[in-house]
Amino acid sequence: MELLSLLAYGDTGWGDELLRGLGVTLALAFTTAPFALLLSFLIAWGKASKNPVTRVFSNGYTTIFRSLPELLTLIIIYYQLQLVINYAIHLVLPDANISINAFAAGVLALTLVFSALGSEVVRSAHQAVGKGQAEAAAALGLTRRQSFFKIVLPQMWRHCVPAFGNLWLILLKDTALVSIIAISDLVRYANMAIATTKEPFFFYSVLAVIFIVLAFLSSLVQSHIERRTSANLQGGR
Amino acid sequence: MLSHITDNIDLWAEGLKNTVSLTLLGVIFGFFVALPIAAARLSKSNILSRIAYAYVYLVRGTPLLVQIFLLYYGLGQFHNELKSIGLWWFFRDAFNCGLTAFVLNSAAYQAEILRGGILAVPKGAIEAGSALGLTKLQIFRKIILPITLGRMLPAFGNEFVLLLKASALISIITVRDVMGQARFLYAQNFDLSVYYIAALNYLIIVLLIEALWRKLEGRNVWLHYAGGH
Amino acid sequence: MKNLSGLAVILAATLATGAIAQDTVRMGTEGYYPPFNYFDAAGEVIGFDVDIGNALCAEMNVTCEWVTTDWAGIIPALNSDKFDTIIASMSITDERSEVVTFTNPYYFNGARFITVTDGGVTGALPADLEGKIIGTQESTLEVEVLQQFFPDSEMRLYPKLDDALLDLETGRLDVVYASQFVLGAWLDKEDGACCEFVGETSRSDGNQGTGIAVRQDDAELLANLNAALAAIIANGTYEEIRSKYFEFDVMTEPKTASELFQ
Numbered sequence: 001m002e003l004l005s006l007l008a009y010g011d012t013g014w015g016d017e018l019l020r021g022l023g024v025t026l027a028l029a030f031t032t033a034p035f036a037l038l039l040s041f042l043i044a045w046g047k048a049s050k051n052p053v054t055r056v057f058s059n060g061y062t063t064i065f066r067s068l069p070e071l072l073t074l075i076i077i078y079y080q081l082q083l084v085i086n087y088a089i090h091l092v093l094p095d096a097n098i099s100i101n102a103f104a105a106g107v108l109a110l111t112l113v114f115s116a117l118g119s120e121v122v123r124s125a126h127q128a129v130g131k132g133q134a135e136a137a138a139a140l141g142l143t144r145r146q147s148f149f150k151i152v153l154p155q156m157w158r159h160c161v162p163a164f165g166n167l168w169l170i171l172l173k174d175t176a177l178v179s180i181i182a183i184s185d186l187v188r189y190a191n192m193a194i195a196t197t198k199e200p201f202f203f204y205s206v207l208a209v210i211f212i213v214l215a216f217l218s219s220l221v222q223s224h225i226e227r228r229t230s231a232n233l234q235g236g237r
Numbered sequence: 238m239l240s241h242i243t244d245n246i247d248l249w250a251e252g253l254k255n256t257v258s259l260t261l262l263g264v265i266f267g268f269f270v271a272l273p274i275a276a277a278r279l280s281k282s283n284i285l286s287r288i289a290y291a292y293v294y295l296v297r298g299t300p301l302l303v304q305i306f307l308l309y310y311g312l313g314q315f316h317n318e319l320k321s322i323g324l325w326w327f328f329r330d331a332f333n334c335g336l337t338a339f340v341l342n343s344a345a346y347q348a349e350i351l352r353g354g355i356l357a358v359p360k361g362a363i364e365a366g367s368a369l370g371l372t373k374l375q376i377f378r379k380i381i382l383p384i385t386l387g388r389m390l391p392a393f394g395n396e397f398v399l400l401l402k403a404s405a406l407i408s409i410i411t412v413r414d415v416m417g418q419a420r421f422l423y424a425q426n427f428d429l430s431v432y433y434i435a436a437l438n439y440l441i442i443v444l445l446i447e448a449l450w451r452k453l454e455g456r457n458v459w460l461h462y463a464g465g466h
Numbered sequence: 467m468k469n470l471s472g473l474a475v476i477l478a479a480t481l482a483t484g485a486i487a488q489d490t491v492r493m494g495t496e497g498y499y500p501p502f503n504y505f506d507a508a509g510e511v512i513g514f515d516v517d518i519g520n521a522l523c524a525e526m527n528v529t530c531e532w533v534t535t536d537w538a539g540i541i542p543a544l545n546s547d548k549f550d551t552i553i554a555s556m557s558i559t560d561e562r563s564e565v566v567t568f569t570n571p572y573y574f575n576g577a578r579f580i581t582v583t584d585g586g587v588t589g590a591l592p593a594d595l596e597g598k599i600i601g602t603q604e605s606t607l608e609v610e611v612l613q614q615f616f617p618d619s620e621m622r623l624y625p626k627l628d629d630a631l632l633d634l635e636t637g638r639l640d641v642v643y644a645s646q647f648v649l650g651a652w653l654d655k656e657d658g659a660c661c662e663f664v665g666e667t668s669r670s671d672g673n674q675g676t677g678i679a680v681r682q683d684d685a686e687l688l689a690n691l692n693a694a695l696a697a698i699i700a701n702g703t704y705e706e707i708r709s710k711y712f713e714f715d716v717m718t719e720p721k722t723a724s725e726l727f728q
Contacts, residue, residue: 017509067398067443068436069405072416076432079539082546083429102535102548173300180409180625181539187302192505194310195498195628198657201311208299208307215298310629313636329638331622411601411622421623424538424605427565 003202006193014193014203021189022210028103028175028185032110033168039111040118047123058119065116070109071177077109078102078181106178110171117167125159126152157229165222172214186210238430245422252418253438255332259414260401260442262336264393267343267400274344275351289348296345301403304342309334309410335407343400350392354385387454394450398443405439415439490529491687493519494549497534498626501651501711502555517707518572518698519553519678525694525703538605538625541566545681551691552679555645557607559672567682569691571675572704576667576720577608578646580634580653583662587640590665592727595619601630601639607670608643615727635660646720647712668726669719 007015046058065073082100100108129152137147179187190203197203242249277289296304312319312328319325327333358381366376408417419435422428495503495515503513511532523530533549544552544566555575558568579590579600588594596618602608604623612621624630627644631652634642642649646667652658678695680687698704708716 012507020509064440067402067440069402069416069439071405071408072419072432072436072439076429076436079432079542079546080429082542086546100546169298176300176302177406179302181536187300189509191626192497192509195626196505196507198632199314200306200632201314204303204307204311207303208295211300211303212295212298215294310632313632313638316636325637329636331638409625411624420538420604424609425561427541 003199006197006199006202007206014189014197017189017193018186018206018210021184021186024103024184025172025175025186026214028106028110028178028183029168029172031107032114032171035107035111036114036118036167036171037164039115040122043115043119044122044126047119048126062116062119065113066120070113070174071180073113074106074109074177074181077112078105081105081108102178102181102183106175106181106183110174113174114167114171117170118164121160121163121167122156125156125163128159129155161222161226161229165218165225168222169215169218172218173211238433241422241426241428241431242434245418248413248418248422249415249434249438252413252415252435255407255412255414255417256401256404256438257442259332259336259339259404259407259412260397263339263343263400263404264397266336266340267347270340270344271347271351274348275355278348278352279355293345293348296342297349301338301342302406302409305335305338305406305410308338331407331410331412335404335410335412339400339403339407342403343396346396346399347393350389350396351385354389354392355381357388358384390450390454394446394453397446397450401439401442401446490531491523491526491551492531492533492549493523494533494535494540494544494552495519495554496537496540498537498628499555499645499648502645502648503534503553514707514711515553515555517710518704519551521698521703521707522678522691522694525697526690536625537603541679544679547681550680550684550687555676556679557670558674558677559607559670561672562679565682566679567684567688568677568679569688570695571677571717572695573676573708573716574669574719575645575647575673575676575716576669577611577643578649578663578667579641579643579665580649580658580661581641581664582634582637582660585640587664590641592616592618594665595641598640599638600641600643601633602643603627603630606644607673610672611668611670611723611727612643615723631657647716666726667720668723669721671722671724673722675719 005013007013007018009015009019043058043061046054047062049055049058082105085100133151133155134147137151138144142151175185176187179185179191186207190207194200194203274289274292277285278293280286308328309331312334316325316329319328328337362380362384363376366380371379404414405416407414408420411417413421415435415438419431422431493516495511497503497505497511499513499515501513502515503511506512511534516532519532520530531549535543535548537554540552540554540556541562543549552566556562556568557575558571562568579587579595581587587598592615595616597620599620599622600612600616601622601624602612604625609621609623612619622630622633622639624633627642627648630639630642630644633639635657641664646663649658649663653661653663678691680691695704
């Protein structure tokens with residue numbers, strides 16, 4: 001089919017551009033994930049804090065980033081952060097100009113949104129494990145740190161993994177939004193191709209296929225991880 | 238910032254109207270489209286359940302942005318063919334295309350909620366129903382639905398909020414919802430506060446939805462079936 | 467690779483102490499506005515704006531580095547130091563001059579309506595387009611003209627002009643209002659076979675020509691650009707570039723919108 005020739009590699013087709021876009025999409029998702037994961041735990045910890053200010057901040061943070069459309073969050077962070085940084089820098093070094101690259105802004109925005117979503121996952125996983133575990137650990141003489149990292153956290157994973165897997169899939173899809181603030185990801189390259197070839201149905205269908213493949217691969221990895229984290233709960237040593 | 242609101246109150250009102258109607262219609266129509274999909278998923282027929290599974294997998298695996306583009310620009314490519322079967326008048330309109338994308342999208346997610354809820358009904362209750370001589374439809378309406386509706390309420394509330402957030406994407410295909418108005422006003426004055434006004438709009442709507450849902454859940458406490466597997 | 471550079475940037479934001487002192491000038495443009503700025507098959511941005519920009523850099527003895535971004539965010543991006551100039555066929559207006567500074571105009575862009583041939587649109591005055599659907603790109607001067615002189619028509623705004631052209635072809639729009647040069651280039655191609663111009667060329671009352679935008683505190687770059695522009699016009703380089711793209715003169719000023727539409 002002549003349509004497929006549009007995907008050729010090199011100057012005649014858009015295959016290499018789409019591949020480049022795919023690389024950016026994956027880079028965005030893979031860069032965001034670890035930061036969002038870490039921040040999720042921090043925010044969840046903040047929600048359980050004894051300090052009311054920390055609690056209010058953590059809950060407010062979660063409410064805001066869970067309630068706003070991701071597109072809006074992306075745009076606000078992309079423009080506002082730059083202004084804030086410029087202003088702060090100018091107070092100290094009036095001649096300097098620090099520029100936040102679009103990729104970094106995209107990662108930051110996505111991290112903030114997904115850490116808000118992730119903190120809820122962590123919180124409910126922690127509740128699922130229950131106070132009993134932490135109390136037993138304390139009774140056995142373990143410090144709070146040891147009790148968390150050696151007893152509670154390993155049990156939390158079983159509850160976290162499916163939900164985090166879900167968030168990963170959502171993250172993969174949300175990276176498509178950066179195309180609107182001009183990061184050249186998969187969707188933006190597809191738009192470029194469509195502007196020249198006038199074949200929107202074909203290229204958007206190709207995009208759909210690519211995302212399905214990514215989702216499928218992700219679910220394979222997730223099943224593998226789930227099996228491994230649940231395995232040590234079955235049977236004895 | 239206040240002047241951005243008061244000077245353009247008619248724009249913001251129109252934006253709110255579009256956002257709220259898109260979300261409401263999307264959720265409601267999505268529910269009705271979800272019913273047959275959930276039924277197909279749970280059906281004994283292998284083919285039906287596979288088709289339904291494929292649909293849900295497709296919709297949940299692709300970004301909503303791509304789905305919107307497919308329906309708006311993709312179908313636009315076939316406007317002549319659509320004209321000949323008399324459907325072009327519908328897909329011509331950006332609001333309709335966006336709404337269709339939202340309905341098809343939300344239906345997939347709502348179908349999964351329904352399926353999960355129905356599967357969680359204890360078999361005992363259903364068997365009791367057949368023992369009493371009720372037809373399948375009666376069992377569904379009088380036993381399954383009341384039990385699961387209460388259970389699924391939080392999940393549906395969540396879906397409502399998710400669709401509200403997703404509705405902002407329609408601003409990319411020329412519809413002037415809250416997000417669209419913010420983009421329009423920003424182009425005139427480059428003042429970020431218009432985006433903050435939009436953010437406030439969404440926050441308020443979400444808080445309203447959550448308040449409404451708390452009332453609904455409170456009312457239906459008696460529907461919470463405590464039985465387990 | 468994008469991964470590593472992205473990571474590096476997150477850990478250490480780039481520091482640039484004043485673009486003027488460098489040998490590289492970053493030129494910001496859009497890429498969806500042929501023949502002024504558009505992407506070739508290799509994904510590089512080319513066009514009239516790019517050629518003029520490169521000629522200016524050669525004249526100023528600096529290296530040009532081209533950066534593309536979305537149109538709606540191009541001025542904030544300039545002011546956030548993502549690049550040093552905007553050469554994207556941006557019209558000089560008083561409102562824009564409040565947030566950026568423009569060089570002298572390097573051409574005059576007029577806007578015109580196009581419609582589907584035999585589509586029922588015969589004129590392009592406000593009376594002719596009453597009740598019709600007009601498409602244009604968001605954040606452009608065309609939006610202001612339509613709001614001021616065409617209140618009885620429905621206006622649709624698109625992030626990129628070619629989205630509007632797609633919708634014109636499929637019948638969602640009755641007319642598209644945009645730069646006569648961009649539309650002309652499109653009409654000449656196969657995709658534009660459906661359509662034709664209708665009505666005369668005009669420009670928004672506030673349009674003082676198309677210029678290059680720089681940050682308001684970048685006086686040195688502004689002076690250099692103006693000098694370079696005068697130089698390439700004087701030595702014939704400008705003519706050479708212009709004739710590559712257009713058979714006609716692009717420095718004549720079209721009628722203003724109030725002259726035409728009131």
